[in-house]
Amino acid sequence: MSGQVLEVEDLRVRLRTPRGPADVVNGLSYTVGPGETVAVVGESGSGKSVSVLALLGLLPARVATVTGRAVLQGEDLLTMKPERLRQVRGPGAGMVFQDPMTSLNPVLTVGRQLVEGIRAHGDVSKAAARRRAADLLGEVGLPDPERALDRYPHELSGGMRQRVVIAIALSNSPALLIADEATTALDVTVQAQIIDLIEGLQADRGTGVIWITHDLGVVAGIADRVLVMYGGRCVEDGTVDDVLERPAHPYTRGLLGALPDLAQPAVDGVVPDLATVPGTPPAPTDLPEGCVFWPRCPVRGDARCEHEQPPLVQIGSGPGLPHRAATWCTEEAP
Amino acid sequence: MFALVHLVPGDPVRLALGTRFSQESYDALRERSGLDQPLLEQFFGWAGRALSGDLGVSFRSGETVTSQIAERLPATLTLALASILVALVIAIPLGTISALRPRSIIDRIATVISQFGISVPDFWMGIVLILVFAGTLGWLPSGGYVPISEDPGAWLQRLLMPALVTGVVSGSVITRFVRSSVLEALGSDHVRTAQAKGLPTRQVFTWHVLRNALLPLVTVTGVQLAYLLSGVVVVEIVFSWPGLGQLALQAVQARDYPVLQGAILLFALVFLVINLVVDLLYTAIDPRIRR
Numbered sequence: 001m002s003g004q005v006l007e008v009e010d011l012r013v014r015l016r017t018p019r020g021p022a023d024v025v026n027g028l029s030y031t032v033g034p035g036e037t038v039a040v041v042g043e044s045g046s047g048k049s050v051s052v053l054a055l056l057g058l059l060p061a062r063v064a065t066v067t068g069r070a071v072l073q074g075e076d077l078l079t080m081k082p083e084r085l086r087q088v089r090g091p092g093a094g095m096v097f098q099d100p101m102t103s104l105n106p107v108l109t110v111g112r113q114l115v116e117g118i119r120a121h122g123d124v125s126k127a128a129a130r131r132r133a134a135d136l137l138g139e140v141g142l143p144d145p146e147r148a149l150d151r152y153p154h155e156l157s158g159g160m161r162q163r164v165v166i167a168i169a170l171s172n173s174p175a176l177l178i179a180d181e182a183t184t185a186l187d188v189t190v191q192a193q194i195i196d197l198i199e200g201l202q203a204d205r206g207t208g209v210i211w212i213t214h215d216l217g218v219v220a221g222i223a224d225r226v227l228v229m230y231g232g233r234c235v236e237d238g239t240v241d242d243v244l245e246r247p248a249h250p251y252t253r254g255l256l257g258a259l260p261d262l263a264q265p266a267v268d269g270v271v272p273d274l275a276t277v278p279g280t281p282p283a284p285t286d287l288p289e290g291c292v293f294w295p296r297c298p299v300r301g302d303a304r305c306e307h308e309q310p311p312l313v314q315i316g317s318g319p320g321l322p323h324r325a326a327t328w329c330t331e332e333a334p
Numbered sequence: 335m336f337a338l339v340h341l342v343p344g345d346p347v348r349l350a351l352g353t354r355f356s357q358e359s360y361d362a363l364r365e366r367s368g369l370d371q372p373l374l375e376q377f378f379g380w381a382g383r384a385l386s387g388d389l390g391v392s393f394r395s396g397e398t399v400t401s402q403i404a405e406r407l408p409a410t411l412t413l414a415l416a417s418i419l420v421a422l423v424i425a426i427p428l429g430t431i432s433a434l435r436p437r438s439i440i441d442r443i444a445t446v447i448s449q450f451g452i453s454v455p456d457f458w459m460g461i462v463l464i465l466v467f468a469g470t471l472g473w474l475p476s477g478g479y480v481p482i483s484e485d486p487g488a489w490l491q492r493l494l495m496p497a498l499v500t501g502v503v504s505g506s507v508i509t510r511f512v513r514s515s516v517l518e519a520l521g522s523d524h525v526r527t528a529q530a531k532g533l534p535t536r537q538v539f540t541w542h543v544l545r546n547a548l549l550p551l552v553t554v555t556g557v558q559l560a561y562l563l564s565g566v567v568v569v570e571i572v573f574s575w576p577g578l579g580q581l582a583l584q585a586v587q588a589r590d591y592p593v594l595q596g597a598i599l600l601f602a603l604v605f606l607v608i609n610l611v612v613d614l615l616y617t618a619i620d621p622r623i624r625r
């Protein structure tokens with residue numbers, strides 16, 4: 001074993017759409033080590049959510065074809081027997097979904113939705129599961145957790161629902177936590193509380209975290225490494241310092257373009273967001289043959305950009321974790 | 335509604351008296367039934383009495399309308415409840431399986447069956463059943479009604495075919511609804527959350543798909559039940575089933591205003607009650623409606 005919590009290798013997802021096959025994830029490879037947090041950033045539609053849903057087999061089978069390898073604690077999730085996958089969902093990997101308004105079942109109480117997840121993975125009495133559920137709700141900062149157990153989702157605000165979804169994901173103390181925009185609906189204080197909670201879990205149990213976000217403040221605050229996705233590919237990854245301070249890919253530089261100084265505290269709770277890059281991302285049904293970013297690229301620094309896909313290769317030769325980028329324009333990197 | 339009944343051409347008094355009658359007896363009956371008074375007065379008189387439970391007396395038989403309706407009610411109730419049972423037994427599994435395997439062979443077959451059930455006239459289905467099961471095979475009587483208290487065996491034998499016909503028709507409609515609501519529930523985000531928790535497939539299906547698909551099912555079932563309770567005239571006639579549909583039809587033919595008005599009032603009442611029950615059920619199963 002490699003000692004990684006998760007090893008993703010050449011993950012590809014093709015979706016059947018009315019407009020033909022869409023290549024939404026195109027050869028993604030990365031690892032998440034114990035206690036490590038990998039932030040995944042990228043524009044809307046770059047395939048972030050699809051790539052993590054694919055890991056746990058949560059894409060509709062009739063539409064999605066997933067290939068590659070995704071080894072969680074020594075077992076490949078993509079070739080696992082359904083019953084084993086069911087056992088892994090929860091204790092192996094917990095997931096916080098992007099949309100808190102629709103991620104909970106409207107006709108079941110919050111308590112029930114937590115308890116059933118806890119009881120699916122062990123011989124736990126109803127009463128014990130309920131106690132654990134109340135504790136979890138307390139930990140994610142829900143006021144009056146005992147009463148919240150008997151509430152229905154519609155009786156809670158968006159932020160409260162998001163915390164319930166987080167509590168569900170954490171309820172089986174997963175080895176890997178996948179958080180898809182997990183704190184977007186939360187105010188800064190609650191967000192900080194959740195981040196503390198997860199960092200505690202990482203320190204105690206070595207939980208690996210994949211954190212999908214648009215929020216560069218969060219990236220700078222919690223991530224060990226950053227993976228920048230564009231057009232279903234990883235166009236750049238490396239340590240937070242490398243990627244945020246020495247971005248190599250023109251797309252990353254574009255995203256960071258309007259980034260305020262991270263040393264300055266956020267004003268009025270406003271946390272810096274990713275900048276917008278002019279133009280629109282390519283449609284996954286019709287990807288460019290060369291560099292995915294070429295149609296929007298302001299640099300186009302190489303003759304190969306238009307027709308040849310740049311591989312993801314290590315750049316620079318600094319010590320520590322590798323800094324990789326998929327671009328022909330590396331010479332401009334400072 | 336009242337006006338509509340009285341607009342039907344034809345004179346009830348004439349029809350009640352037969353072909354040979356004297357002017358005196360005609361006037362006498364007309365006066366007794368209040369038909370000589372202005373229409374508006376007739377209406378308020380009727381409405382006032384109806385409120386106190388008196389629906390008047392049938393022109394044709396001379397019995398009270400309430401007793402006539404009460405006599406027909408058990409047959410109609412029996413058939414309606416049996417039909418809705420048949421409908422649900424067909425629709426829930428068929429619609430669910432179709433939704434689980436959209437565009438599969440099973441789904442296509444289910445679509446054809448429900449299309450058939452919706453478009454084939456019920457009298458035709460009834461006649462075919464009678465020809466096969468009562469005629470050729472001789473397994474079942476071709477029609478009639480026996481109260482369950484008298485002879486449960488005979489009751490069931492006579493109930494089977496009409497319940498099957500109306501059940502298939504309602505069931506076809508409900509199948510469509512079940513299919514689309516299960517399909518919708520299957521695609522909702524919370525189902526993905528349930529799967530991600532590592533719940534067993536069966537639990538995901540029962541509590542996060544079916545439980546949610548149940549909500550629209552309650553409404554359609556209510557509508558179908560209201561329709562069945564208002565008497566399925568054609569099926570009642572084909573199977574000589576003495577229900578409210580037949581009563582209403584006979585009342586129309588005889589211009590028996592009191593009976594017709596009574597029946598229509600009852601249908602309206604049935605509709606209101608079922609709506610109320612559906613609303614109450616909804617409150618019970620959908621926490622979003624509770625306050």
Ligand SMILES: Nc1ncnc2c1ncn2[C@@H]1O[C@H](COP(=O)(O)OP(=O)(O)OP(=O)(O)O)[C@@H](O)[C@H]1O
Nearest residue numbers: 015017024043044045046047048049050051063284
């Ligand atoms: N079920 C689906 N069927 C067809 N296409 C889909 C489906 N789900 C996602 N897609 C497409 O896949 C692409 C990637 O979507 P994805 O949700 O992964 O983006 P994202 O990076 O998570 O964006 P966001 O930041 O908005 O969450 C998009 O083009 C989207 O339209």
Ligand SMILES: [Mg+2]
Nearest residue numbers: 048049050098
């Ligand atoms: Mg997303």
